[in-house]
Amino acid sequence: MARWRKDFLEFGDADVSNLAEINELAQRYADAVIEDFYKHLLSFEETRSYFHDPHVLQRVKNAQQEYFLRLTQGKYDLAYVEDRLSIGAIHERIDLPMKSYLGMYNFYLRAVSNRLSEAYQDQPERGRVTFLSLMKLTFLDIGLAIDTYINSRERTIREQQDAIQELPTPVLPFREGMLLVPIIGLIDTHRARLLTEQLLGAVRDNRAKVVVMDITGVQAIDSKVANHMVQTVEAARLMGAIVIVAGVSPEIAQTMVTLGIDLGRMTTVGDLQSGIERAEEILGYTVTRTRSKTSSGQ
């Protein structure tokens, strides 16, 4: 992978030797450049906040110097790439915004460019070529760092998706013979299958006659999942239970109509309250208030 990156940047042996040539020079002006660099960083509120602690500042300065010198020390091998990746990971961890990160590189390149044109005053072409080599290498570094940023963000997104998928779906006995299944979040095929298993198992274990499945918390549904739900309702019927789907949002209703899903055998109601009322009706429950509305508040 690093091979491809180098090829794409046309970073070759000539660049390696160009950079090696300025190693001595780099060692000479490293301190000055890094001092300027931190002066620049500390002059902005957003970047200053990372360096409140003077110990931290000193440690980072040392690391920065090491980084800076490493640019001209040759051997741009796997170890180099790993080192760069870990630097990206550190910056990601402290939540340094990408704009600051890129701005810092820009500052580096400008500072080094000035020093280079001073050092190569009598052979400007040589200076320009060396600078280009350095630019290729810094872009290699930037590419690696950005990838660590993106990777870690993607990992976060993936973890959150997993968390959503693993949201437990409780099957709650609500009254004798009645189960309540509230579904929240995203349903995909995998979760739908799990849900079916749980629901049918619960029907048997609780000897349920009516199941109220509340999908108020479901944002979207696709044809596969909708079909799966219809099948679950049918399977429950084979086990002698009626499934009432409650809380169908207008969007989901629309989707189901558009997909042409056969809703003939499915009982659906608008909200959970209607669902429970319908279920109670089927089971022969009547709910009566024992106190009038005005006195219930006491």
Next chain:
Amino acid sequence: MRASILKQSKFLIASVQGSMTDADLVQLREDLGAGVRRHRSTGVIVDVAMLDVMDSFAVRTLRGIAQMVKLLGAECIVVGIQPDVAFSMVQLGLTLEGTTTALDLEDGLSTLRERIGAEGNPL
């Protein structure tokens, strides 16, 4: 292995075994038909709780039994379909339409009593 048919007052209860062949199922249909006529039964329960797979032939035969019992003037209820059997049946499109189902024998019996009791038949 033949299915056992138990007579309980006006009801017939057939337990389908896990190891039944297609021929056994057909035999069950004939036995039930004859049984309903002989005992003048008003309700039939077919318990399939022991089955862990149900192929299209079995489903068709079950539906046939239900329709036949209805034509003989009695109620038929299929009970004990297991969760995974139920779901795989639905996936295969075998939904036993028009057939009453119940969770288990107990539920099936109470459903039968409700229906037939309400129609004024002797229990």
